Amino acid sequence: xxxxxxxxxxxxxxxxxxxxxxxxxxxxxxxxxxxxxxxxxxxxxxxxxxxxxxxxxxxxxxxxxxxxxxxxxxxxxxxxxxxxxxxxxxxxxxxxxxxxxxxxxxxxxxxxxxxxxxxxxxxxxxxxxxxxxxxxxxxxxxxxxxxxxxxxxxxxxxxxxxxxxxxxxxxxxxxxxxxxxxxxxxxxxxxxxxxxxxxxxxxxxxxxxxxxxxxxxxxxxxxxxxxxxxxxxxxxxxxxxxxxxxxxxxxxxxxxxxxxxxxxxxxxxxxxxxxxxxxxxxxxx
Amino acid sequence: xxxxxxxxxxxxxxxxxxxxxxxxxxxxxxxxxxxxxxxxxxxxxxxxxxxxxxxxxxxxxxxxxxxxxxxxxxxxxxxxxxxxxxxxxxxxxxxxxxxxxxxxxxxxxxxxxxxxxxxxxxxxxxxxxxxxxxxxxxxxxxxxxxxxxxxxxxxxxxxxxxxxxxxxxxxxxxxxxxxxxxxxxxxxxxxxxxxxxxxxxxxxxxxxxxxxxxxxxxxxxxxxxxxxxxxxxxxxxxxxxxxxxxxxxxxxxxxxxxxxxxxxxxxxxxxxxxxxxxxxxxxxxxxxxxxxxxxxxxxxxxxxxxxxxxx
Numbered sequence: 001x002x003x004x005x006x007x008x009x010x011x012x013x014x015x016x017x018x019x020x021x022x023x024x025x026x027x028x029x030x031x032x033x034x035x036x037x038x039x040x041x042x043x044x045x046x047x048x049x050x051x052x053x054x055x056x057x058x059x060x061x062x063x064x065x066x067x068x069x070x071x072x073x074x075x076x077x078x079x080x081x082x083x084x085x086x087x088x089x090x091x092x093x094x095x096x097x098x099x100x101x102x103x104x105x106x107x108x109x110x111x112x113x114x115x116x117x118x119x120x121x122x123x124x125x126x127x128x129x130x131x132x133x134x135x136x137x138x139x140x141x142x143x144x145x146x147x148x149x150x151x152x153x154x155x156x157x158x159x160x161x162x163x164x165x166x167x168x169x170x171x172x173x174x175x176x177x178x179x180x181x182x183x184x185x186x187x188x189x190x191x192x193x194x195x196x197x198x199x200x201x202x203x204x205x206x207x208x209x210x211x212x213x214x215x216x217x218x219x220x221x222x223x224x225x226x227x228x229x230x231x232x233x234x235x236x237x238x239x240x241x242x243x244x245x246x247x248x249x250x251x252x253x254x255x256x257x258x259x260x261x262x263x264x265x266x267x268x269x270x271x272x273x274x275x276x277x278x279x280x281x282x283x284x285x
Numbered sequence: 286x287x288x289x290x291x292x293x294x295x296x297x298x299x300x301x302x303x304x305x306x307x308x309x310x311x312x313x314x315x316x317x318x319x320x321x322x323x324x325x326x327x328x329x330x331x332x333x334x335x336x337x338x339x340x341x342x343x344x345x346x347x348x349x350x351x352x353x354x355x356x357x358x359x360x361x362x363x364x365x366x367x368x369x370x371x372x373x374x375x376x377x378x379x380x381x382x383x384x385x386x387x388x389x390x391x392x393x394x395x396x397x398x399x400x401x402x403x404x405x406x407x408x409x410x411x412x413x414x415x416x417x418x419x420x421x422x423x424x425x426x427x428x429x430x431x432x433x434x435x436x437x438x439x440x441x442x443x444x445x446x447x448x449x450x451x452x453x454x455x456x457x458x459x460x461x462x463x464x465x466x467x468x469x470x471x472x473x474x475x476x477x478x479x480x481x482x483x484x485x486x487x488x489x490x491x492x493x494x495x496x497x498x499x500x501x502x503x504x505x506x507x508x509x510x511x512x513x514x515x516x517x518x519x520x521x522x523x524x525x526x527x528x529x530x531x532x533x534x535x536x537x538x539x540x541x542x543x544x545x546x547x548x549x550x551x552x553x554x555x556x557x558x559x560x561x562x563x564x565x566x567x568x569x570x571x572x573x574x575x576x577x578x579x580x581x582x583x584x585x586x587x588x589x590x591x592x593x594x595x596x
Contacts, residue, residue, distance in 0.1 A: 108382065133310065
């Protein structure tokens with residue numbers, strides 16, 4: 001990855017974090033922990049990898065993205081707004097009556113959303129359905145999806161994993177956001193989904209395990225996934241709540257908004273990180 | 286054409302025929318021989334996915350295919366297609382209003398010997414409750430085929446209920462125009478209206494003849510589309526005859542009978558009686574024996590009609 005691209009993507013990820021938490025604070029509800037842990041993955045997909053066109057969001061030739069862990073949509077909404085699919089002011093209306101930006105992704109109302117998700121497991125299957133059609137008809141676009149580590153406790157995920165292998169869907173790349181926590185606590189204490197990599201391997205998938213905040217590692221894994229000839233899972237070791245000191249690795253921040261005094265701290269930390277990343281990007285450091 | 290045929294057979298045959306004219310996908314969950322999607326699969330393997338015994342994945346995969354811009358037909362037994370995968374239908378299909386058609390066979394008690402676990406008599410009720418969902422229960426082969434072709438171009442999702450049991454061929458091909466959302470006047474009448482769908486249409490026609498022997502002139506309506514309900518037609522016959530017997534191979538809770546009761550309760554104009562499964566699970570026996578057992582017969586309809594008429 002070129003240095004300039006890396007610095008730009010770091011800046012995009014930092015801005016995704018800042019806008020996500022601002023939107024959740026404005027909504028007085030939402031899921032900050034998992035939105036913060038997927039910022040680099042989303043930044044890489046929307047600002048480097050995926051072929052999408054904000055002016056033609058339903059372009060049949062576009063790459064598809066399905067946020068199977070739909071509750072982390074603030075990060076996706078932020079990226080779509082930054083990419084120009086809609087105005088950033090929409091983020092301030094998140095989760096409010098009449099808002100375009102629903103609590104979970106709604107493909108009917110939101111430009112750039114390829115699948116309505118929110119009920120865990122279903123987005124992964126839908127992503128496989130998209131890939132299945134593309135494969136059968138020789139379409140060149142790819143499908144990307146992000147699953148949560150808690151989400152893979154859903155049995156449907158493994159039905160879909162079997163399906164993708166059975167029909168040799170080499171055009172789907174699934175990220176597993178392995179941040180280690182779900183609503184009730186550590187995933188290993190609630191319902192242990194590990195070893196995640198071995199499970200996907202056993203289901204016939206190509207698997208890589210990376211640091212999900214390392215943009216160069218993401219790029220390498222995605223590139224490998226694109227040429228491995230099999231459905232590919234990228235297990236991303238991430239930090240839940242990444243970037244906000246008191247949210248990091250604290251499962252109680254899975255699904256609640258910060259209060260005023262908490263937001264003041266979070267906003268400062270995220271804004272400073274963003275400003276530094278923006279400065280670095282500008283100066284090419 | 287035999288005098289009797291199961292609607293699933295018409296479905297499989299017509300799907301394969303329509304494969305030439307339309308681009309669509311077909312999915313099944315290891316029951317393609319039973320649902321008859323195997324006929325399509327053999328002719329168009331490139332547009333068929335056997336999803337194995339994994340209905341939840343099948344419905345969401347169908348949603349993903351539909352999201353790329355082509356209709357997807359997902360079939361299994363009604364119990365599993367729309368019972369087990371109900372939430373996938375709600376959230377992945379109905380909410381985004383995707384062109385997925387859940388065409389489920391083996392609905393109702395006429396599954397027969399397999400018994401209660403496989404006799405889904407609540408499918409219309411749960412599908413009808415979903416926003417955006419069109420809900421259809423055709424009576425025979427001709428109507429199944431005609432409606433299936435309309436499903437190729439219908440906007441949004443649909444549920445079509447098909448049966449295992451060979452039913453009388455009510456209509457000759459081309460005799461009637463079937464239109465989703467429009468009831469069909471099978472026979473006019475002035476004393477009472479028999480509104481039925483699915484396998485109960487032929488029972489209603491038989492009931493009409495039995496009532497005629499008693500000097501009662503019964504109208505017969507085929508309300509194949511339970512949602513959206515042809516309210517104008519039903520209200521017209523409510524006003525005209527003042528009495529309606531609603532007949533369906535389904536629980537009396539939430540199906541055609543309740544849809545009509547709800548309409549009449551808000552508009553007035555008729556007394557309504559329901560013929561259906563009375564809030565009970567099914568049981569093992571042959572389909573014919575079960576129809577007698579649950580009163581899903583011409584005689585069952587006649588008995589309710591006579592009650593309504595005070596005779």
